[in-house]
Amino acid sequence: MRAAVIVFPGSNCDRDMAVALRAAGADVSMVWHKDSDLPDGVDLIAVPGGFSFGDYLRCGAIAAQSPICKAVVAHAERGGYVLGVCNGFQVLTESGLLPGALMRNAELKFVCKTLDLKVETSSSGFTEGYDAGDVVAFPVAHHDGNYTADPETLRRLEGGDRIAFRYVENPNGSIADIAGILSANRRVLGMMPHPERAVDLGHGGTDGQALFRGLIGQLANA
């Protein structure tokens, strides 16, 4: 199973993401934002957290226009899997792969702590390692995680069982306590919390392992 981690200037969770993917059994390549092609045979693309392009203009806006992002969008449109975490989630909304937008946290503060999340659906490659209703603890670290969408989009997300995770205690004003959402084909997941920072006992928790193991197990069997 092959995975690619996209690296932008200002990415800072790219190596953590690669470690988490490798620990779950993936063969991982790092791909620089100026590349226009993905390595052959990539099953999963991970867009990591960080501050791509210094968060200039809007978080993720410049990264979403980079050459590699065209390849990421094409991969998703072919039905490929894409995981965007934190800044990666912002890049996926800016590139149009996921609906809605991530605004400045309602309290205007950078939030950096480990939070409980409720798994809302086990029906996706990313969440099949959990049961709906499970509560998992993942770290969050962001200033712009306040998810917003118009009422029609929110109805579509709720009606389509596309909310993957919700905050048990909302840290940022996010609409409907949304922490992560799925695309209509359930193969693109964007989430603000960091599952890759919860895969080793040294992290203080291993609740993220099921996400990576479930996803990679499924893709390896595909």
Next chain:
Amino acid sequence: MKARVHVMLKNGVLDPQGEAVRHALGNLGFDGVSGVRQGKVIELDLEDGTSEDTITDMCEKLLANTVIESYQVELL
């Protein structure tokens, strides 16, 4: 030629930064400020003859996120 693009959060989208500015103005004794909304201004130096449609295209594709923001183009 130059153009100035004004980007604002859409009406109805809560603007926490504007709210914080409004509170700070109140703390400074400026009473009667019932609302503050904060946006950004982007100035473009352009080749003469650039059409307003092209600038609109720039706004739609990059300068504004039309999910949450509205924009106005001012030709200078």
